[in-house]
Amino acid sequence: MKILIVTLSGYWNYGNRLQNLALKKILEKKFSARVESVKTWQSDAMIWKPKTIRDWASKIKNGQLMEITAMKNRVGNFIAFSTNQLSETTDIVDLKDSLGLLQNYDYVVVGSDQVWNTNWLTMDQFKFFLLDSVDDDKKVAYAASFGIDNIKEGYTQIFKEALKNFKAISVREDRGRELINSMANMEVPVVLDPTMLLSRKEWFEIIDDVTIGTINESYVFEYFLGKKTANVRKKTxxxxxxxxxxxxxxxxxxxxxxxxxxxxxxxxxxxxxxxLVITDSYHAAVFSLIFGVPVIISERNDGNGKMNSRIDTLFKSAGIEKVSLEEFEDLKQVEYMKDFDIDKQMVESRKMSEAFLDEAFLNN
Structure with a gap:
């Protein structure tokens, strides 16, 4: 069996690379499949580089050359990870799949991550992530995410029609299930993000040889994708x-x-x-729970609308209370998370998620 994963593929976001890796490992383990990951227009190895002489001049004037170098190094490490871990396609697949590359697989699975977030996808990009060019009997959506509470106006009808053509559909958040039900009158399951299908032991094995320098003291890990408000800066x-x-x-x-x-x-x-972890990132929260590290959640502040649904669903499925930074007062509020055992808590959710995969890829 030959499977292609179609997901966000930018060389800068930790979450999209790690959920891609986890889904690849699960599909390989369950189905002994040959699994590859798509390169899209997002796979821009030169994203760090200013595009024009004017851009260069502006960066130099504002003293941002060190930031450019930092981004160049980050992209380089992400490309190395993607090459070594994700079996990326040699060619970049364009929005229309002009070369017909997606048809060379037995199945094409879209997800996880925010592949259906209409706040940042053009119409053509949205259609691409609805696998517009793929034969209907090959289309599978696993843990596809909207990342937002409402779909942008003008996308609803296209989405409604496209969903009818999937062999199997699952989403990552409760709100995603509600949106599909309201738009297409379809009931779809909420499954685990791929990163949570791997056990704590499996993740420790994956990072066993990884080093991040010598750190001999306790530390807070901060990861913010949005801007920090004055209150967030004060509390951190x-x-x-x-x-x-x-x-x-x-x-x-x-x-x-x-x-x-x-x-x-x-x-x-x-x-x-x-x-301790302080974050507004879904996947930073996921890995905190995987390793039993106390985590405090901050509301994302980036102008892209509320993104609470996916984190709310995460903590609901984990069976523990989310602690928000805005309401946080004392470390005692999160100490209980050190005793959290994701492998015990997620037994039934993992069974249900893997049952979906079995039905999608084995039931013809």
Whole structure:
């Protein structure tokens, strides 16, 4: 069996690379399949590079050359990870799949991650992630995510029609199931993000040889994709004073720049060894739970609308209470998370998620 994973493929986001890796490993293990991952227009190895002389001049004027170098190094490490771990396609598949590359597989699975987030997808990109060019009997959606509470106006009818042509569909969040039900009158299951299908032991084995420098003290791991509000900065500063060192993985400025270049497996390693995680990222929260590291969740502040549904579903499926940074007062509020055993808690959810995969790929 030959399977292609179609998902977000940018060389800068930890979550999309790690869920891609997890899904690949699960499909290989369950079906002894040959699994490859698609390269799309997002697979831009030169994203770090200013496009014009004017852009270069602006960066130089604003003292941003070190940030450019940091981004170049980060992209390089992501490309190395993708090459070594994800079996990426040699060619980039364009929006219309003009070369017919997607037809060379027995199945094409779209997901996980926010492949159906209409806030940042053009209409043609949206159709691509609905596998518009793929034969109906090959289309599978696993843990596909909207990442938002409502689909953008103008996309509903296209989405409704496209869903009818999938062999099997599952989503990652409760809100995604509600959206599909309301738009297409279809009932679809909510399954686990691929990263949660692998056990804590399996993730420790994956990162066993990974190093992130010498750290001999307790630290807070911070990972923010949105902007920090004044209140967030105040509270994260207070956590630093209580615990000690802070490690940031998404800041190309100042002292934190030294960590910006790290690849996806270093991201996992840093979370696994942290004393506390503070984040607005879904996958940073996922790996905190996987390793039993206390995590505090901050509301994402990036202008792309509310993205709470996926994190709310995550904590609901884990059976534990989400602790928000906005309401956080004392470390005692999150200490119980150290005793959280994801492998015991997720037994039934994993069975249900794997049953979906069995039905999608084995039932013809």
């Amino acid at each position: 500063k207070a956590m630093r004073r209580k615990i000690g060192k802070t490690i940031e993985f998404h800041n190309s400025k100042g002292k934190s720049r030294k960590n910006f270049h790290y690849g996806p497996l270093e991201f996992v390693k840093a979370i696994s060894n942290a004393e």
